[in-house]
Amino acid sequence: MTSCPKQIVHYMHEYLDGDIREEAKQELRFHIETCTDCKKHFAELKKTIALVQSASHIEAPAGFTAKVMALLPREGKKIGMERWFRNHPFLTAAALFLLFMSGGFASLFSQEDNHFAFTKNSELKVENETVIVPAGTKIEEDLFVKNGNIRIEGSVEGDVTVINGERFMASAGNVTGEIKEIDQLFGRIWYEMKSLFQ
Amino acid sequence: MDLIVQRRIKQVIKGDQNAFGEIVELYKDKVYQICFRMLWDRHEAEDAAQETFLKAFLNIHTYNQSKKFSTWLYRIATNLCIDKIRKKKPDYHLDEEIAGTEGLNMYSHLASGGQLPEEEVESLEVQASIHEAILMLPEKYRSVIVLKYIEELPLQEIADILELPLGTVKTRVHRGREALRKHLRHL
Numbered sequence: 001m002t003s004c005p006k007q008i009v010h011y012m013h014e015y016l017d018g019d020i021r022e023e024a025k026q027e028l029r030f031h032i033e034t035c036t037d038c039k040k041h042f043a044e045l046k047k048t049i050a051l052v053q054s055a056s057h058i059e060a061p062a063g064f065t066a067k068v069m070a071l072l073p074r075e076g077k078k079i080g081m082e083r084w085f086r087n088h089p090f091l092t093a094a095a096l097f098l099l100f101m102s103g104g105f106a107s108l109f110s111q112e113d114n115h116f117a118f119t120k121n122s123e124l125k126v127e128n129e130t131v132i133v134p135a136g137t138k139i140e141e142d143l144f145v146k147n148g149n150i151r152i153e154g155s156v157e158g159d160v161t162v163i164n165g166e167r168f169m170a171s172a173g174n175v176t177g178e179i180k181e182i183d184q185l186f187g188r189i190w191y192e193m194k195s196l197f198q
Numbered sequence: 199m200d201l202i203v204q205r206r207i208k209q210v211i212k213g214d215q216n217a218f219g220e221i222v223e224l225y226k227d228k229v230y231q232i233c234f235r236m237l238w239d240r241h242e243a244e245d246a247a248q249e250t251f252l253k254a255f256l257n258i259h260t261y262n263q264s265k266k267f268s269t270w271l272y273r274i275a276t277n278l279c280i281d282k283i284r285k286k287k288p289d290y291h292l293d294e295e296i297a298g299t300e301g302l303n304m305y306s307h308l309a310s311g312g313q314l315p316e317e318e319v320e321s322l323e324v325q326a327s328i329h330e331a332i333l334m335l336p337e338k339y340r341s342v343i344v345l346k347y348i349e350e351l352p353l354q355e356i357a358d359i360l361e362l363p364l365g366t367v368k369t370r371v372h373r374g375r376e377a378l379r380k381h382l383r384h385l
Binding site: 010013017019041044045047048049051052053054055057058059060061064065067068069071072073113 | 218219223224226227229230231234235240244247248250252255256304325329330331332343347348350353366368371372375376378379382383385
């Protein structure tokens, strides 16, 4: 084997790497057929590889992942919430729906209802967003005031409803029907819904 | 699988540890195997494998997502093992193998613990010789041989893992094979 061309062993390794030129392969094949030492060397190399590859494949010990997880630094709360959202898509969708809906309600009311409005009646007087039922007058219908106050000095034969405002009664004032003051968002929603179904 | 891994890694970068748990599940056997074949000690291999994943988690932002994740992970594992081998080098004198109790130690080192039937003893001896041969390799040959023949990775990937030129990897595989041949040809 000492008299063999130097490149033969190199060709053997190139062959084992699956990375050999065709001429080199032919040369190697021809040489191995004629040289027992090199044939033996080549066989030993192939056997070595087979042996190393036969080394039993092993798996990580039980509980490995849990041990690794225990080593990690603690994660932030934000991530926990994001994961909760990801794991509960339906609840997240429902929560988002409610959020947008209530946002919609709020904007609906705040856009449309910021102006001062009241039931038109020729007997009523108005001073600085306060509707006055003058003393001695008698109003025979329901009164309705939004975003303003009402001062009752005369008498009203009907209901009085005040939204986002205050009601002042003079001692001589008199209301025969119901008096309602509504000034909270949900009270208003409830009121609007009730009137929707009436 | 690569797509899943990439998605999990994006979640890990955001700080999601459960996503990292899935990555550990996917790669734990491969990483443990590299560590075990490099170190040949179950406890040391487990420590090294755990350390590999911890390092990967802490340095996940340095991972280039356009490259293969396994390459990056195996690089951490091999570098860790090479460090450990260098640190404990004095333990690895060749004459230690002559000691009469060595055979017993070899069995106790084998991964498949517990009682074994008689007919497996012979293959156990072969296994022990293979381990011994791998263990006798200097670490630069050992890492390429483990990656090539235990993990069965292509040479180019080994070059990427070890950050070496392909030619150097080939030379090391050739020399590693020759060294192994000297130890194993009599089996």
